[in-house]
Amino acid sequence: MSTVGRRGAATPRELTRVGDRSSFLYLERCKVSRDNNAITATDADGVRHIPSATIGTLLLGPGTEVTHQAMTLLGDSGAGVVWVGERAVRYYAGGRALNRSSSLAEAQASAWANQQRRLGVARAMYRLRFPDEDPSSCTRQQLLGMEGRRLKECYRRESARTGVPWLRRDYDREDFAAGDAANQAVTAAAQCMYGVAHAVVAALGCSPALGFVHSGHELSFVMDVADLYKVEAAIPAAFDAAAEGPEDVAGRTRRALRDRIHATGLLERCVGDVQSLLGAAPGGTDRMTVQSDWGIRLESGRNHDDGNEW
Known part of the structure; x- marks a missing residue:
C-alpha cells in the first residue's frame, strides 16, 4: 500500500x-x-x-x-x-498555490518595488471600488479619505435598510462579545473575507505580504483584496445577520456571507481582478529556469559551466 x-x-x-x-x-x-x-x-x-x-x-x-x-x-x-x-x-x-507558475508573483513584486507603479495599482484598486469616479490623479491621502467616507455611508445605509442601530465601528480584539450585534457581525464578516482573499492570493501564487494600499503586515495584500468587496458583500451580510438578533450572530454572518459569495460568483471575479490589477496574463508556465544576463532564462537542471574545471 x-x-x-x-x-x-x-x-x-x-x-x-x-x-x-x-x-x-x-x-x-x-x-x-x-x-x-x-x-x-x-x-x-x-x-x-x-x-x-x-x-x-x-x-x-x-x-x-x-x-x-x-x-x-x-x-x-x-x-x-x-x-x-x-x-x-x-x-x-x-496554503499552497494552485498556480505553480511564478508569473503573478513576479508581476506583483515588480509593481510593488516601483513607487509609481505601486501607486498606480492602488489607484486601480480604488477604481474598482468607485466605478463612477476617476481616482487617477488622487494622492494616497485622498484615496484613504474616499474609502473612509464610503465605509461610513455604507454603515449608515445598511443600518437604515435593516433597522439595526449603528453608532460607530467599535470592537475589542481581546473581547469579541464586548461589541454590539452589528459590530460582532462586521468583525466576523471581515475575518471570513480575509480567509477567502488569502485563499485566492495563495492559489494564484502571489505574496500575501506585498500590499499596495496596506503595508508592513504579513497579510497586507490579503487585506487589499478583501477590501475590494467589503462594501458589496461583507457589510450587507453582517447587517442581515445582526438584524436577526444577537444570538449566534457570528455563525449566521458566516452562512449569510458564504451564500452571498456563491450567488454573486465573487470568487471568480476576485481571481480576474487580481490578475488584472497586477497586469499579468492568466495562467503562465511552471517551467523551472535560471536567470542569466539581459533577461535571458536558461534551462535549469543543467551544468552551465563553460568547460573550465573547478
Missing part, C-alpha cells in the same frame, strides 16, 4: 480552479483527517466526507484537531487553511 509521502503532487490541470470552488467551510469541535482524496470531519454526530478540491478556504474554529495527512491533502489541493480563534477574533492562515 502506498503511503502519503510516495503519492505524487497533483498538477495544476488536475486541480479545480479557485473560482469554481466553495468559498469557505467552517468547522469547529471536531477532528479533521483524511480518507483518500477527501478530508473527514469527525464529531459526536459521526463522520462527514468533504472533497478537498472543492474547498477554497477551510476555517478551523475552536476545538478542532487536524492530522498531518489532512494538511498534506489540503496543501496539495491548493486549499487555504485558516485557524480562527474563539468567535473569529484571531486569524492565522496558510
Whole structure:
C-alpha cells in the first residue's frame, strides 16, 4: 500500500480552479483527517466526507484537531487553511498555490518595488471600488479619505435598510462579545473575507505580504483584496445577520456571507481582478529556469559551466 509521502503532487490541470470552488467551510469541535482524496470531519454526530478540491478556504474554529495527512491533502489541493480563534477574533492562515507558475508573483513584486507603479495599482484598486469616479490623479491621502467616507455611508445605509442601530465601528480584539450585534457581525464578516482573499492570493501564487494600499503586515495584500468587496458583500451580510438578533450572530454572518459569495460568483471575479490589477496574463508556465544576463532564462537542471574545471 502506498503511503502519503510516495503519492505524487497533483498538477495544476488536475486541480479545480479557485473560482469554481466553495468559498469557505467552517468547522469547529471536531477532528479533521483524511480518507483518500477527501478530508473527514469527525464529531459526536459521526463522520462527514468533504472533497478537498472543492474547498477554497477551510476555517478551523475552536476545538478542532487536524492530522498531518489532512494538511498534506489540503496543501496539495491548493486549499487555504485558516485557524480562527474563539468567535473569529484571531486569524492565522496558510496554503499552497494552485498556480505553480511564478508569473503573478513576479508581476506583483515588480509593481510593488516601483513607487509609481505601486501607486498606480492602488489607484486601480480604488477604481474598482468607485466605478463612477476617476481616482487617477488622487494622492494616497485622498484615496484613504474616499474609502473612509464610503465605509461610513455604507454603515449608515445598511443600518437604515435593516433597522439595526449603528453608532460607530467599535470592537475589542481581546473581547469579541464586548461589541454590539452589528459590530460582532462586521468583525466576523471581515475575518471570513480575509480567509477567502488569502485563499485566492495563495492559489494564484502571489505574496500575501506585498500590499499596495496596506503595508508592513504579513497579510497586507490579503487585506487589499478583501477590501475590494467589503462594501458589496461583507457589510450587507453582517447587517442581515445582526438584524436577526444577537444570538449566534457570528455563525449566521458566516452562512449569510458564504451564500452571498456563491450567488454573486465573487470568487471568480476576485481571481480576474487580481490578475488584472497586477497586469499579468492568466495562467503562465511552471517551467523551472535560471536567470542569466539581459533577461535571458536558461534551462535549469543543467551544468552551465563553460568547460573550465573547478
